[in-house]
Amino acid sequence: MAxxxxxxxIDQGTTSxxxxxxxxxxxxxxxxxxEFRQIFPKPxxxxxxxxxxxxxxxxxxxxxxxxxxxxxADIAAIGITNQxxxxxxxxxxxxxxxxxxxxxxxxxxxxxxxKIKEKHADAVRNKTGLVPDAYFSGPKxxxxxxxxxxxxxxxxxxxxxxxxxxxxxxxxLTEEKNHYTEPSNASRTMLYNIETLEWDDELLEIIGVPxxxxxxxIPSNGAFGTTNKELVGFAAPICADLGDQQAALFGQGCFETxxxxxxxxxxxxxxxxxxxxxxxxxxxxxxxxxxxxxxxAVYAFEGAIFIAGAxxxxxxxxxxxxESSEExxxxxxxxxxxxxxxxxPALVGLGSPWWNSDVRGTIVGLxxxxxxxxxxxxxxxxxxxxxxxxxxxxxxxxxxxxxxxVDGGATKxxxxxxxxxxxxxxxxxxxAQVEAxxxxxxxxxxxxxxxxxxxxxxxxxxxxxxxxxPQSDRKLDYNGWQKALKSAFxxxxxxxx
Numbered sequence: 001m002a003x004x005x006x007x008x009x010i011d012q013g014t015t016s017x018x019x020x021x022x023x024x025x026x027x028x029x030x031x032x033x034x035e036f037r038q039i040f041p042k043p044x045x046x047x048x049x050x051x052x053x054x055x056x057x058x059x060x061x062x063x064x065x066x067x068x069x070x071x072x073a074d075i076a077a078i079g080i081t082n083q084x085x086x087x088x089x090x091x092x093x094x095x096x097x098x099x100x101x102x103x104x105x106x107x108x109x110x111x112x113x114x115k116i117k118e119k120h121a122d123a124v125r126n127k128t129g130l131v132p133d134a135y136f137s138g139p140k141x142x143x144x145x146x147x148x149x150x151x152x153x154x155x156x157x158x159x160x161x162x163x164x165x166x167x168x169x170x171x172x173l174t175e176e177k178n179h180y181t182e183p184s185n186a187s188r189t190m191l192y193n194i195e196t197l198e199w200d201d202e203l204l205e206i207i208g209v210p211x212x213x214x215x216x217x218i219p220s221n222g223a224f225g226t227t228n229k230e231l232v233g234f235a236a237p238i239c240a241d242l243g244d245q246q247a248a249l250f251g252q253g254c255f256e257t258x259x260x261x262x263x264x265x266x267x268x269x270x271x272x273x274x275x276x277x278x279x280x281x282x283x284x285x286x287x288x289x290x291x292x293x294x295x296x297a298v299y300a301f302e303g304a305i306f307i308a309g310a311x312x313x314x315x316x317x318x319x320x321x322x323e324s325s326e327e328x329x330x331x332x333x334x335x336x337x338x339x340x341x342x343x344x345p346a347l348v349g350l351g352s353p354w355w356n357s358d359v360r361g362t363i364v365g366l367x368x369x370x371x372x373x374x375x376x377x378x379x380x381x382x383x384x385x386x387x388x389x390x391x392x393x394x395x396x397x398x399x400x401x402x403x404x405x406v407d408g409g410a411t412k413x414x415x416x417x418x419x420x421x422x423x424x425x426x427x428x429x430x431x432a433q434v435e436a437x438x439x440x441x442x443x444x445x446x447x448x449x450x451x452x453x454x455x456x457x458x459x460x461x462x463x464x465x466x467x468x469x470p471q472s473d474r475k476l477d478y479n480g481w482q483k484a485l486k487s488a489f490x491x492x493x494x495x496x497x
Contacts, residue, residue, distance in 0.1 A: 283353025
């Protein structure tokens with residue numbers, strides 16, 4: 001192996017920080033991972049300590065490099081991928097946050113987002129590709145300005161900076177203290193115009209955020225700065241930055257229009273490459289996938305599903321009917337079919353393509369013969385049905401998904417991925433590279449550093465682990481799901497729109 005060819009991926013997630021050292025073939029040489037505190041000041045509020053994220057991430061970088069047993073001089077490039085939408089506001093002069101990070105899951109700004117939706121839904125959708133929602137960063141920034149003593153005055157004086165977690169890490173880890181982000185993360189703020197690729201003055205005015213707080217947006221494979229040797233133990237260029245779901249799209253090699261990936265985690269995220277012209281729909285988000293230097297931005301449709309693996313966690317922690325998620329496969333396959341039992345896991349409302357926060361979780365079709373196997377199977381099936389709902393919306397909007405590349409914990413469940421292939425009636429392919437997100441931004445950093453010559457070279461390295469072909473006709477099962485959805489919407493007194 002030639003020296004100076006290793007790539008460090010910083011993978012900052014919602015519950016843990018990770019760092020991974022890769023070689024150019026995508027092999028994992030060393031990993032550092034540590035969880036950090038989840039802070040819940042009130043019901044439905046979620047926060048992180050921004051300084052704890054930085055210190056934890058630095059520990060993970062050191063652990064990964066130590067585990068990889070490589071010389072730090074041989075680390076050619078660094079990429080950052082991050083939990084998206086989570087919002088940090090800090091004092092430019094002291095470098096200290098003025099409040100905890102408000103996490104993407106936090107619902108404290110729901111009322112504020114609803115007011116924006118009533119008056120400005122079209123402006124937000126047409127400019128940002130998003131639905132006004134508490135999920136996104138803009139309302140979170142405004143909440144901090146409105147609720148932290150002295151924040152508005154400091155902001156007016158130009159003394160406050162905003163960043164999503166990538167920006168916060170770049171500011172803290174670079175020798176230059178750079179205040180940068182890139183289009184895939186910027187496009188999740190509700191403040192960034194995805195047509196012009198600039199912060200939007202009208203949206204900043206509507207939401208009430210001074211432009212002076214916003215980071216400079218540079219291409220996803222731009223020069224973000226050099227790591228501070230005193231902090232991380234070595235100086236290397238940070239030359240790639242992507243939001244986590246877009247990094248997975250890149251890592252799965254979805255470089256052509258119509259190629260799609262789904263990551264199954266707590267929620268699930270189906271993203272499809274739609275090319276270099278943004279399209280707007282009602283059920284899907286339109287987001288920037290990435291923008292390479294000197295090239296047009298690549299856009300994606302995104303279906304954001306709030307509850308996927310979390311449904312299985314609820315069976316374990318909420319109901320206590322399973323001890324581990326691994327049990328669900330055997331329970332599901334112990335039944336010939338679902339016997340009419342469906343679980344609509346709207347435990348925090350429904351995301352794509354419904355965007356309805358009023359609907360609640362619903363289980364239908366129970367009989368005296370129903371048991372934990374039925375609930376386990378219904379939870380796994382619900383993951384596949386929700387992805388079909390999103391894929392149907394994509395089809396209506398001109399994107400026909402012909403193969404789905406998948407990653408994430410639930411893809412280890414053989415029943416679930418087979419059922420997913422059946423429900424979609426297309427092949428489902430699990431990648432050999434299990435670290436799709438971390439590898440995605442590492443590959444982009446490698447492109448910046450000249451380790452890879454082209455996207456074709458990165459694509460040629462992509463390998464499948466398992467390809468699952470459709471085996472059963474699931475039309476009747478999917479029709480049953482549609483009826484279960486109607487029951488859930490009726491229970492919430494809404495029609496699903």
